Amino acid sequence: MSAGLGAVPQAPGHLPLLGHTAAMLRDRLGFLASLPAHGELVRLRFGPQTMVLVCDPELVQQVLRDDRTFDKGGPFFDRAREIVGDGLASCPHDRHRRQRRLCQPAFRPTRLPDYTGAITGAACEETAAWSDGDVIDIDRAMPAVANRALARTMFSSRLPAETTGQITEDTTTLMNSVIRRMLTPAPFDRAPTPGHLRYERARRRLRQTVTGIVADRRADGAVDHDLLSALLSAADPETTGDGPRSLTDEEIADQLVTFFIAGTETTAGLLSWVLYELARHPGIQERLHAHTDGVLRGRLPQAAELPALTYTEQVINESLRLHSPVWLLTRTVTTDARLGGVRLPAGTAIAISPYTVHWNPALHPRPRAFDPDRWNSRSADRSAYLPFGSGPRRCIGDRFALRETAVVLSVLISSWRFAMVTERPPRSALSASYVPRGLRLRVHARRPGLGGGP
Template sequence: MTRSIPKAPGALPLFGHGPALLRDPLGFLESLPDHDVVRLLVGRKPALLVREPELTRQVLVSDRTFDKTEWYDKGREVMGDGLLICPHSAHRRTRRLVQPLFHPSRLPGYATVMTSETAAAAGAWHDGQEFDIPREMTLLITRALVRAMFSDAPSPGMLRQTTEDILTLAKLSGPLSVLPPAVARLPLVGNRRFRQAGIRLREVTGGILSDRCDDVAGPEDLLSALLAARPSTGTESEDQSFTHREIIDQLTAFYLGGTDTTATTLAWALLLLAQHREVEDRVHDEVDGVLAGAGAGVEHLPRLPLTAQVIKEALRLYPPAWLVPRTATADTRLGSHHVPAGMTIVYSPYIIHRRRDLYEQPDRFDPDRWDHERRPQPPRHAFLPFGGGARKCIAEGFAMTHATIALATITARWRLTPVPGCRIRPPMAIALSPNGLRMRVTTRSPR
């Protein structure tokens, strides 16, 4: 019975552990009892938080039993049944249609856009300028993603509004998901802002799609690939091409899944380098030897192993998807525990990535732990920034390439230093972001 599972302390009437999560999400996770499964209350709704790697793996591989259901209803207001949050019943068909968009053969074309847009953004900075780093990285990543999706350079107005809407949706989706449903439905300012940002994002996407449908010879980008999407195998009716609405669902999912997560990873990587100057010096040596001050391209990636390891270590310490809910669709067992149908199951890559039985000195920033030629690598189930099982992120290669190109291009030209007095407070949001991080950029030249 789930009642035998230890309960996290500090639940409040009506709101459960929601206020603690909102106040200090990482501190709350770190304070939980050291058991394989812990009971939580999100509002009045019970949930089971899985802390043990093998049980987490069970949740990931049993995606029919542990499905994406009502906890994703807020996201469905924006993304519909986009691949990121669609239920199991729609996932197989959707993934087969989306898979060709992220074939390795398409990555060099996307990387060209990543390189040009990152170089343009970083090239516009000036010595001594200060930035809200999560916001600036979101702007930088959004610009490149929009170009990869729609080819044409976004207008300044569209880019600014799209970035603001993505930031709004990312900021509010977490808090709204832990509020009681009755509160989340009230005409409050946050609810209205969330709804309006989602409507604008879908309207912009729908307008671009309508224009493209009239352009038979459109450019080669993610949108053209979606319009042409056909399954690689199978003839079942479930495998027919996407409808107009479904394409909007996929594109808005790409917006949100491809922007906020990569931007937060890049922001954490820049902070970690600033806090560990000896590693930053080594990264500078690497990018100087390979790039000589120019922007990084996909052809440079094999010679930038340390830069990629910094990104990977940032993903380990601060995984964007740090708390991930599922719902049991049938009575089942999770290890020795009975789980009734309808029970919410939550797993946390943040917890798994900091287990001492999986990582040596897990709280230490150590990019060299990912040097597979010199160090033994952790088990596959010990590193989960992109999920796992059949629902592992389809754009893992895209995201890693984008983040590595961006970090190499920025560090080739700039040294970033936290502004004294800035206070970093990761919020209760879908992606784990270093909110409050302000940094000053200083020009540097290749050594």
């Protein structure tokens, strides 16, 4: 016999009407990371909405692997679909497999070398204006690099700078609005407030821009080594009858908006957190300088050299553990199910946070310490590590994001040393991803730069 939902303990810090909204707004990561102490499953309330947070790492894997029972759905996805339609990240299980097969070729490891030059160029352009001793707004610079890198990877170098800038602006507006809209009851989020009008304008304009880009490329028929060409030419090897064998233009537009939303703020956040930790830990930064210099010998990073940047990889992995940009995953139970001895009725909203796992001292000793040596190949245990999720809905851009971060970081670290301006930790806005706000770092020139350094 399994117990019902009522047997799942309610998380502490619950207030009448507000539920756990105040606790989440105060310190969402600390709050989420504290909850495994209260049970394998814990109940959370946001206004009238109840969610079950899965804390036990094995149950987390069970949920993420069984996407038929624990499907995408619920308030977050209702909001996300307003922006990305039925793209890969938001579509339900029954439409997912075909889309995943059609998008996968664009992210094959063999394609990654094609994208390396675009990423290097994006990093060099951003640093071209830096001078020794400058204080850099990292939370402006890293999104600029990530947006430029992804725009060029998707559309080669064909987009005018102002279009890339506009895509960036609209993506940022949408990312900043989506969580607030998720926590606001539906009738209120349609009121003509300045925030709602900004959101609607950004949503419409982004869709129009991307639809126009797809139509133009179809019309000129050019084939480039970019992500858009990979999507336009994708042909489904399977004939399972779950949809056309290639992506329609509308589906391609959904995927492109999805990749922008899923892939820019997250990667920019990762880069910003890495630079923050390097500035806070000069010894680790020193070691990374020596490692990067030893592998690259003063050249720009080439695709073939990236596997040798092993310490760079450890630094990135550790930052993803300590500052996972995706802090909450949500699912909906599609049919009455059992999880850890509890009966969950269909329609139950499920939440998972990497922070319940990544900051758990039983799984990662001294969890709040930044220690890249956790990830040297001898000691690394990946079973309690989910910055990119797990199972069939795992991030399709994981390798791309890791490559982008390693390339950008190598370009930056080869020419610059990063130092703290203030000991105050950066703030973090309530956004769909966990990214630092107000992070400024001082840069010191190390030596004549690579393709646009000091």
